[in-house]
Amino acid sequence: MTTVYWLTRDLRLDDNAALHEAARGSALVCVYMIDPRWFEPGPFGWSPMGPHRWAFIWRSLVALESSLNALGQPLVVRWQRPEEGLPEVVNAVGAQRLVASRPAAFDEMQQWQAIEAALPFVHCDLVETLTLFDEASLPFSLDALADTFSKFRRSVEKSGITLITPLAKPAELPAAAIIPDADQRQLGPVPAQSETPFAGGEASVADHLERYLWKDQSILTYKVTRNALDDVSASSKVSPWLSNGALSVRRLTAEIARFEREVDRNESTYWLYFELLWREYFQWYSRRRGRELFISPGHKGRHSGSTDAGKFRRWLSDPATHALVRAGRVQLETTGYLSNRMRQIIASASIYEGHFDWRLGAAWFEHFLVDYDVASNYGNWQYIAGVGADPRGGRVFNLEKQASQFDVDGSYRKRWLKEP
Ligand SMILES: Cc1cc2nc3c(=O)[nH]c(=O)nc-3n(C[C@H](O)[C@H](O)[C@H](O)COP(=O)(O)OP(=O)(O)OC[C@H]3O[C@@H](n4cnc5c(N)ncnc54)[C@H](O)[C@@H]3O)c2cc1C
Incomplete structure (x- = not known):
């Protein structure tokens, strides 16, 4: 049996249940899809994939490729929409099976369903690799997921749920099924210079x-x-x-x-x-x-704010905007990283002081964050906007208080605003 393994957010050999599953056949193709839509402007102007994450993913792919090569497997990198490219790869090698990690969010799940529909005679299997627990081991059904983190945590901790022992790296992999000229990585954008300090892999x-x-x-x-x-x-x-x-x-x-x-x-x-x-x-x-998770009123049916992206961009650098926010913008756009506290401060300020729709900030973060995680990013923005999992209905941070508590000597602001 030939299996195509589609790598997504599981760029590793260690504790990779999807790779173990894919390795059960006699031949294997490991493929990574660079979706051209990642680089196209979204509704607010920013593309989903910004320079820092792209550089980081690229470094991660290079590292992964060398680990796969050591086990006799090439990594095929395609520049194509997955719902078009994966059926092509599967058909080119006559694979009977397609394996991938279970996606975390709505669009990715829709995409998977389109791929499954395009491959009616192929076994398409999703494997959990992103989470700590498996859905079956949760002490509740997904429909009954708690509406707040505290209830979730208490229920998980009370249930005595056991942590799943991580899997070792596979010692060997099946033979590589070769598709001539399948690699298209040169078609995608070359990663830009990025000052992100994180090395991939x-x-x-x-x-x-x-x-x-x-x-x-x-x-x-x-x-x-x-x-x-x-x-x-x-x-x-x-x-x-x-x-x-x-x-x-x-x-x-x-x-x-x-x-x-x-x-x-x-x-x-x-x-x-x-x-x-x-x-x-x-x-x-x-x-x-x-x-x-992606609509302005979330599941609570309230929230309003400006969706003017030009105004939002100007607000981020406006001298009248709090210096903490302006400094955070520089750090994020230069390095792709912000501390949790700075993410909270900026989110709160943009929603409650700038009066912007939270989705503007979420899209801006999505573009620049090196660690962008769809569930954590959109979940946290909704939480602060009070349209998601916050029992208090939103988080308003007093910026002066935050500055006097967390940037007592002003060194954070000086550093990123390059003030003497
Ligand atoms: C508006 C906003 C947007 C965010 N967007 C993202 C995002 O896109 N990707 C992302 O990984 N985190 C996001 N976070 C959560 C958090 O800010 C980062 O995980 C954290 O700053 C990463 O640094 P760290 O690894 O040193 O975190 P640590 O403090 O060392 O925490 C360890 C890990 O715990 C998890 N974690 C910590 N805090 C949170 C949290 N509030 N929500 C979810 N997971 C958490 C992360 O996986 C983190 O790496 C966001 C938070 C806010 C307020």
Whole structure:
């Protein structure tokens, strides 16, 4: 049996249940699709894929390709819409099976359904690789997902749900099914120069965790440092690798548990897991809410604000806009990263001070964030706008108070606004 394995946000060999599933046949094709729509302007002007994430994904693909090559597998990279390109690849090799990771959001699920429809005689299988838990092991049905994070967390923690043991890298893979001239990577845009500090691939995140967890043991103070605006070791900085799947959240959780067994456990070590539960909640929330995650009133039926993207862009740099917001814009657009606190501050300011529709900020983040994750990004924006999972109906941050608490000496603003 020949299998086509479509890689998406699972750019790894470690703990990759989809790869294990795909490797059950006698021949394999590993394919990554660069969708030209990623680079086309969206409704507010920004394309979904900005320079930092594209550079990071490119680096991740290069690393993945060399790991696959070591197991005798090429990586075929296509510049094509998946719903057109995948049926072509499947038919070219006469594959009986197509395997991919289960998508997190509405559009990606629609796309998968179109691919399945185009391949009526092929087994099309989705495998969970993005989440900590499997849907079947959740202590509730997806339809009954809690409407707030706290209820979700309590229900998961009370249920004694067991963490799934991560899978090892496959020792070998089936023979490569070759399609002549299938690779089209040269057709896609060359990654731009990016100042994003993140190196792509599994080896780089392994080095990063070695330093963060085991050498510096920064996890031991995570709960007290995590709100810092701009300090490399204040939070784990694993989000880019979690986002494109070079790091499995199950592996990360197992590493935190190993650290707690072998070194120490305290409130901070638990808190990193707690934040991963936030990520987990938003993954299930996205699947539960579907299209509602992307509409202005969310599932609560309220919210209004300007959708004028030109005005939003001007507001971001306007001297009358709070300096924290202006500094955050520079950091985001230069590096592709913002701390959680800065993301909250900017989201709140754009919604409650600039009076913009939250989807403008979400689209801007989507373009620039190196760690863009559809569920976490849209889930958090809706949360702050009060149209999603926030029981308090929205989060309004007092900017002066935030500045005096988190940027006491103004160094964050000075650094990014290049003020003396
Ligand atoms: C408006 C807004 C938009 C956001 N967009 C994204 C996004 O596109 N991609 C993304 O990964 N995170 C997003 N977040 C969540 C959070 O800001 C980032 O995950 C975090 O800043 C990444 O840095 P870190 O890895 O050092 O996080 P840490 O503080 O070290 O946390 C560890 C991990 O826990 C998860 N996590 C932490 N906080 C959250 C949260 N509030 N929601 C969901 N997961 C969380 C992330 O996977 C993170 O990598 C957003 C938050 C806000 C307020």
